[in-house]
Amino acid sequence: MLSVNYGNFLRKSETAKAAYEFKRPVYQFIANTVCVFCLAGAVTSGLALAYAYMATPKPVYSQELYGKAQSLNNNLSRGAALMKQGRPRGVNAYEIINKFANARPADVTLTDIVISPEQYTVKGFTPNQDSVNAYISALDFGKGKKAGVASISNNKGTNEFTIIVHVDEQKAAAKSSPQPKGSGK
């Protein structure tokens, strides 16, 4: 038997209403699905956040000890900085005087030593001019401190000399380190 299409005998509004009624379960399904999906997402995010809070790392060392160590380290740094600041251009009179005295060859006699942060001056005399060169070679005050003969004159066979050690402020400051009690040699 052949089917016969008799057409739509409903009014337009009735057709729309019938279609709406027909599709309502689909709309409901879609709305519920989206809602469940979003809620699941929110719950998952919440659980992840809870895990993140529970997994907050804990230090494996004593916080108190760390605090004390930090404090001590800061005090050390501050103390060292003060000591460095208190010694302009790293000047150490005891070291310098000893260096001038100990580096001199046997035939060199010293008459004056003048020390300031900017330069060190030593005056003396010797019968042998080569001893002045030997002396100046032996005067090694380290980086940023360069010794040079300022003057030399011969007076009745005696060579009177003046040696000046100039201190480069930046290089000397970079080199000079704090000197704890008892190491001032």
Place this chain on the structure above:
Amino acid sequence: MGSFSGDKSNFKTRILLAGFLSVAALAGSVMLSSMFVSKMTENNKQASNFASQNVWLQKFDYKDATNLYKLILKPCKAADVDNVQKEQLDILKDHKLTVVSVKNDKGNDKGPLKARKTSVDLIGDWNDLNAALSDFEKKHFVVITNASVSTDNSNGASIAGTQGLIKVKLDYNIYYN
């Protein structure tokens, strides 16, 4: 759309409720995810900090550092400057140096490192001077900033020699806070 707005059944309420819940859940999800990400970033940073602090603490020798800190000279209290001055002069006298004159200047009384500047003239033997200078900067935070050592030509002395007397002028700072 006209059918939905005209719908008086529970269906409309359920759809609207589902829509509202979806939007709220989506917003919550975004917010919680954002919090999770920032918390995990913070955790990672904290873990990294703890690890580096632990390594630092392992390497830090507390005992050595404490001993070193004891060795570092500290500025004295302002009220103790006179006592420190006396002790410094005593060091010179104890080493048989003759203190000819002592002059106190105002020095620097500003900034983190205040200082009293002192100028002292001495006469003595080279070995005594050497011994005195060796002890001079050990006990208190005192630094000799300028020094002048010269032979007293009248008695035929020489620096680093053992005979005769030498004249010494020392400028030093006594640091206090």
